[in-house]
Structure formats: C-alpha cells, structure tokens
Amino acid sequence: MTSNEVRKKYIDFFVKRGHVEIPPAPLVLENDPTTLFTSSGMQPLVPYLMGEPHPKGKRLVNSQPSVRAHGKNDDMLEVGDNRHLTVFEMLGNWSLGDYFKEEQLPWFLEYLTKQLGLSRASLWVSIFEGYKNIPKDIVSFEIWKKLGIAENRILYYDVKKNWWSRSGTPDEMPTNEIGGPTSEVFFDFGENLGIHEKSPFKVDKCHPNCDCGRFLEIGNSVFMQYIKTKDGSLKELPQKNVDFGGGLERQAAAVNNDPDTFKTDLFFSLISIIAKNVGEDYDKSGNKNAYRIIADHLKASTFLAVNGVVPSNKEHGYILRRLLRRAIVKTHLLNSEIDPVPMFWQLAQETTEIYDDVYMDSKKDGKIVGEIFKDEVEKFNRSLDRGLKIINTKEKIGAKEAFDLYQSQGFPLELIEELMAEKGQKIDKEEFKKEFEKHQEKSRTAGRGMFKGGLGGHSETEIKYHTATHLLHQALRDVLGDHVHQAGSNINSDRLRFDFTHPTKLTEEEIKKVENEINSKVDEDLKVIREEMPKEEALKKGALAFFPERYPDMTSVYTIGEVDKPYSMELCGGSHVTSTGVIGRVRIKKQESVSSGVRRIYALLE
Known part of the structure; x- marks a missing residue:
C-alpha cells in the first residue's frame, strides 16, 4: 500500500x-x-x-x-x-x-x-x-x-x-x-x-x-x-x-x-539518491543517521523553499539555512569527495516528484528550489573545510572562537554546539551572546550617518512611484509565484528600486509579462483606497505585510481595486495616488542580484 x-x-x-x-x-x-x-x-x-x-x-x-x-x-x-x-x-x-x-x-x-x-x-x-x-x-x-x-x-x-x-x-x-x-x-x-x-x-x-x-x-x-x-x-x-x-x-x-x-515510499527514493552519490549501501552503512538527516533536511528545505523561504540569518530563512548547512556537514562527513550541489539538486527534484499534484509542481518547483540550494551550498562550501579544520584540531572552543566561526565562516551556533558536543564540550551561550552584542555595537557605530533606504520624500512623482511599487510587487507574485516576498525598496524622483525573493534571473519574457500586467492595471485606472484598521484584522483579510513588526497595532491598509475584490492589498505607512491611471507607463530598466535568493529591479515612469 x-x-x-x-x-x-x-x-x-x-x-x-x-x-x-x-x-x-x-x-x-x-x-x-x-x-x-x-x-x-x-x-x-x-x-x-x-x-x-x-x-x-x-x-x-x-x-x-x-x-x-x-x-x-x-x-x-x-x-x-x-x-x-x-x-x-x-x-x-x-x-x-x-x-x-x-x-x-x-x-x-x-x-x-x-x-x-x-x-x-x-x-x-x-x-x-x-x-x-x-x-x-x-x-x-x-x-x-x-x-x-x-x-x-x-x-x-x-x-x-x-x-x-x-x-x-x-x-x-x-x-x-x-x-x-x-x-x-x-x-x-x-x-x-x-x-x-x-x-x-x-x-x-x-x-x-x-x-x-x-x-x-x-x-x-x-x-x-x-x-x-x-x-x-x-x-x-x-x-x-x-x-x-x-x-x-x-x-x-x-x-x-x-x-x-x-524506508517508506515518502523517503526511500531520497535515501537511494544519497546512497548512489556516497557509493555505499544504506542497509550496510555504519552511519544511517547521516543518511536520514540529509534526506529529512533536504525534504524540509524543499518544502520551505517551495513556500517562498530563502536562506538568511533570521526567522524562517535562518531555519532553512540551518537545515541546509547541517545537511552539507553530514554529506561531508559521509564522503568528503562529494560535491553536494548535484546531489541536493537531485534530492530537491525527487521531493517535488514525491509530492507532485499534492503539495508541489515538479515541473516548476524543482528548478526554483535547486537554484536556491546551489547558491547556499556554494556559499557555505567555501568556508566548510576551514571551519571543520578549526573544530577538528581543537579539544575546546571558547565563546569568542565560536563567534568567529559563526561570523566569519557562517557556521550556525547550533551546528558548532553539536560538533563540539560530540567531543564532550559545551559552548558558553552567555559569553557567545556578549561577543555577538559587541559585534553589533561595532556595526552600529560604523554605520552611523549612512543613508537608510526606503520611501524617500513625498513629491508628486515619488508618490506615483510608491503606488507603482505596490503594482510591481503584485505583478511579480502573479508572474513568478507566491514565493516572491518584498525584501526592500527605495524610491526617489528618478526611479524606484525594488528587492524581492526569487532564486533566478528573470527572463526577457517574464520581465515583459510583469511590465504588461502593471501597465494594464494603470490602464484600468483602478481606485487606490486607504483604510485604517487593526493590524490583525488586516492580516486576516489577506493584506500583505512582509515586515509586520514595523507596523503599529492600528495601521493603514492600501487596496488597489475594489475592497471586496482587490488586485493588491498591503499594509503601508506611505502616501499614494488616488487611482492608478495617473501613474503613467512603467518600464523595467534593469535587474540584478542582491544576494543569494534576492533579486533587485529598477523601474522608471515614462
């Protein structure tokens, strides 16, 4: 069965x-x-x-x-x-x-x-x-x-x-x-x-x-x-x-x-891929634990990535990063000659096949997830050998050394703790926290006086750009998928800049689709409606808010289109036009990579 x-x-x-x-x-x-x-x-x-x-x-x-x-x-x-x-x-x-x-x-x-x-x-x-x-x-x-x-x-x-x-x-x-x-x-x-x-x-x-x-x-x-x-x-x-x-x-x-x-059909094909790459029979392995950890963590990572999470150093992204990096270390310990990238790509694709038409689309999701994993593996692989060498040559690692591994080599604290626990050693978490706070204070001091991005001024042109940003956000989600989340934005009187989560470069066709959708909504001259409501109520209604902690309990919600059937609905503290028809034509002029899994678009009003 x-x-x-x-x-x-x-x-x-x-x-x-x-x-x-x-x-x-x-x-x-x-x-x-x-x-x-x-x-x-x-x-x-x-x-x-x-x-x-x-x-x-x-x-x-x-x-x-x-x-x-x-x-x-x-x-x-x-x-x-x-x-x-x-x-x-x-x-x-x-x-x-x-x-x-x-x-x-x-x-x-x-x-x-x-x-x-x-x-x-x-x-x-x-x-x-x-x-x-x-x-x-x-x-x-x-x-x-x-x-x-x-x-x-x-x-x-x-x-x-x-x-x-x-x-x-x-x-x-x-x-x-x-x-x-x-x-x-x-x-x-x-x-x-x-x-x-x-x-x-x-x-x-x-x-x-x-x-x-x-x-x-x-x-x-x-x-x-x-x-x-x-x-x-x-x-x-x-x-x-x-x-x-x-x-x-x-x-x-x-x-x-x-x-x-x-050994169920929900996992064994993943175990078989690992065994083939490692060159060892799972049933005869003396380290079944590593096989299971890699299979589980890659499946979990695939579920998270399909649902829009990209590796980062906080919240959802940190969990994904920790899962992937733990799987990378276990792969290295099974066979240090293995390049995890092809294996992780295979595991991601196989996971989408297992859940095809249930929770995933194997034709679309496998490629997106594979790209996210590739970037993260390549990033961590560069520091893995150095980090493991430090850990393997020391009987004891203090909080400062642990923080250096965390900060310079990208080793999650939990992973350092786990590897040291195998030697019977513990990391002093309070001391680690102090090192972390010292680092934060240095970063704050160095950053004083720098310009902070976001909505610039409130000129008529900038207000048009701000509403265009909401249209761009929704169009990207419609064309690329709901994994697209706003990761930052900056507006001035000359252009808008919009950062968003997506693992690959947009094709010319995708850019054209996004542009066409935005401009069709401009042509429809949709109403832009501002409502004041409790944040919880807004979120229940489906308003987007990818930085919810930034908003007060009572907040502004901007709806583009009809309130009962909106095209776009977002929590927002900025200023907007009253209808999309006044914005003018939107043209995407440039795209670039910001970091692993995050893209940036520059757009102009014509």
Whole structure:
C-alpha cells in the first residue's frame, strides 16, 4: 500500500462519517507572533475548539504538512533515529463539540484494522493517569477494553506523556490556553527483531514510550476539553472536542511492517539518491543517521523553499539555512569527495516528484528550489573545510572562537554546539551572546550617518512611484509565484528600486509579462483606497505585510481595486495616488542580484 493510498483511505474513511475535508493551512506563517511554521493540523483551529462556529461544520478532516524545526517544536536534533522528522504530514480529524471518546476511539481502531489491515495484536494504547483535580481516564480504558485490546496493553501515563497543550503540561499552560488528556496508539514491531537489545536503552525495560524504536506512535486522540483560567486552575470548555493527529509516514511504516520510516515510499527514493552519490549501501552503512538527516533536511528545505523561504540569518530563512548547512556537514562527513550541489539538486527534484499534484509542481518547483540550494551550498562550501579544520584540531572552543566561526565562516551556533558536543564540550551561550552584542555595537557605530533606504520624500512623482511599487510587487507574485516576498525598496524622483525573493534571473519574457500586467492595471485606472484598521484584522483579510513588526497595532491598509475584490492589498505607512491611471507607463530598466535568493529591479515612469 502506497503512502498516497494511506492518505486517501484516511480522508475517505472520515468523510464517510460526516466529516468535511478542509484544505491544509499555509506551512510558512508570516504574521503569527507565536511561531514561524504550522506544526500541526490543529494550529489554525484553536478558535473553533474554543467554541467559535466553523464555516464547514463540526466534523473536519485533512492532511497537514507540518514543520517542527524551531522553538518548543524543534525536532531537528532528534532526526537520525527511525522515526523523528522535521517535516511530515499530519493526518487529522476533529470534532468541534460533536462526538467524543465513545466514537473517536472505535473509529480509529476500525480505520487501523479494516482500512490499513494492521493486526489488533500489534497495537498498544496509552491513556491519562490523572493529575491534581483532573480525573483518571477510566472511560477510555473501558472503551479500549471493550474493543478487544488486552488490559496489559492499555497503559496509564502521567501528564508528561498523556496530556497535550501547545505549551506542555497543565502547570506550563498560560491563561486561556486549551488542552486535554490524550490516548495514543502504538504499533509494536515485536521482540523478535531485537530492536531494544541493540539500542542505547537496552538496560531499561522496554515499553510503548521507550525511545528504542520498537514501538511507533501512529495516532494521538486529544480530548480537548479544558481551558486554563486566570487563577491557574483548569475548567471545562463549553464544548468537548476531539483533536486527532497521526503521522502519515509512521502509519505507512506500520503498514510496511518496517520500523524505519525512511524506508517508506515518502523517503526511500531520497535515501537511494544519497546512497548512489556516497557509493555505499544504506542497509550496510555504519552511519544511517547521516543518511536520514540529509534526506529529512533536504525534504524540509524543499518544502520551505517551495513556500517562498530563502536562506538568511533570521526567522524562517535562518531555519532553512540551518537545515541546509547541517545537511552539507553530514554529506561531508559521509564522503568528503562529494560535491553536494548535484546531489541536493537531485534530492530537491525527487521531493517535488514525491509530492507532485499534492503539495508541489515538479515541473516548476524543482528548478526554483535547486537554484536556491546551489547558491547556499556554494556559499557555505567555501568556508566548510576551514571551519571543520578549526573544530577538528581543537579539544575546546571558547565563546569568542565560536563567534568567529559563526561570523566569519557562517557556521550556525547550533551546528558548532553539536560538533563540539560530540567531543564532550559545551559552548558558553552567555559569553557567545556578549561577543555577538559587541559585534553589533561595532556595526552600529560604523554605520552611523549612512543613508537608510526606503520611501524617500513625498513629491508628486515619488508618490506615483510608491503606488507603482505596490503594482510591481503584485505583478511579480502573479508572474513568478507566491514565493516572491518584498525584501526592500527605495524610491526617489528618478526611479524606484525594488528587492524581492526569487532564486533566478528573470527572463526577457517574464520581465515583459510583469511590465504588461502593471501597465494594464494603470490602464484600468483602478481606485487606490486607504483604510485604517487593526493590524490583525488586516492580516486576516489577506493584506500583505512582509515586515509586520514595523507596523503599529492600528495601521493603514492600501487596496488597489475594489475592497471586496482587490488586485493588491498591503499594509503601508506611505502616501499614494488616488487611482492608478495617473501613474503613467512603467518600464523595467534593469535587474540584478542582491544576494543569494534576492533579486533587485529598477523601474522608471515614462
């Protein structure tokens, strides 16, 4: 059974039980102050779990690409075993105040046994043992027992294992956060493979939550029924919800009866590409961890790049840079003779093939992503050997040396920490921070008195250029794709300069298409409407804001076209014309590269 078939069986199973399939949320979150990426299917559903009516009803289902590579959800350093991933698909179903445990648990068991063909004898379950005033989950115990799961395979665990909220245990939850007890299902690959005995955990007794890899968690039903109050207590929500999540990759591994998720059809073609380049059989390798890290990180990087992220030193771009550079180092350690560029290009193209017509377009996305990876690999390769030589020749690296590696060689701090940890050494993060602050102060001093780019003055011509910039931004996104994000701009009375994310030089045809689209909107003489509204409301309406932190809570939003059907909508603090017809003809005169993955256009008004 293929992974695509597993995904379809899951969606179809719940649709037949009255669920509506909803589209996945955007993977890359631009305007969420709490997180950079969607890390689970429930993330965009919090308002509805708290009682707000969902437009699609009370029963929902979907498959959600998810990234766990930063903050509390950072699994990057866990990757390398048989199951942890930084990017995966979360199969999810939700009851928003409709059905509860009595329906959810039997349905999930039916799906596993009847749809996927898993043996009931291979399944173990965990349930909540209770905590303070929250009762032990006896109801789930009785349901599982009635469904034929042996009592010795129904295990109670504490809040660290069988409680879910975005922040962790009940004590860690902030006011107004929701959470609830969980019931997890594990697939047991059996004692006969000797997985536990070959693992670092062999001295301890094996159980479903053991990290040895014998047991694989394939689904978690969260009974989302509590909310944290101001006085620190938990009270019941007005409605009892079910929030289920199960990893597609893990369910596919269970169907294959192979504990290695990297042998599923979602990964093994990537592993094969790495093996071919390295010149070694994966199954015979003494360093499977490196294969898995490269495969996972290149897949995650491809997902991020397809969604408009380019490597940089902050936020989303920093996560992408860290993933790629970690994969480069692991490639070097597997075989220092390998040029990562062709291999990474192959891995990016193969990832787009795996998800073609699901989340990606292999004909278009593979090339764009390959160019982004090529630039980043070539940039880092120049300093990799020097950096590794420094690390390998020193038993201990101080904070100053670590910062020098970070600043001059481009080594992420986490990567330096990881490489030094293999030698049993630690980096003093506080001292590193001090070195970083010293460097910032020097940069600030050196930069005083320099002109800062942006909107220049407010002459009539400059105001026309400013509105033209909004038209250019939207036209670039329409012609090249939604990965295009504004990266900077500068306007004076002679021209506009616009920086944007895109990995390759624009062709003459693309430039002509962008120009024609802008000028067609000028010819349409579209209205330019300014509204004052809360920033959050504007972002919910779809207004673009690639530097949201720059805007106050109450901000100006400029819409080009009709308010209910805009051509362009952006947060903006500048001045604009009242209609596009007064702008005149826009001509793109020049393009150039600013940095890896960022292009610059110069345009004139005629």
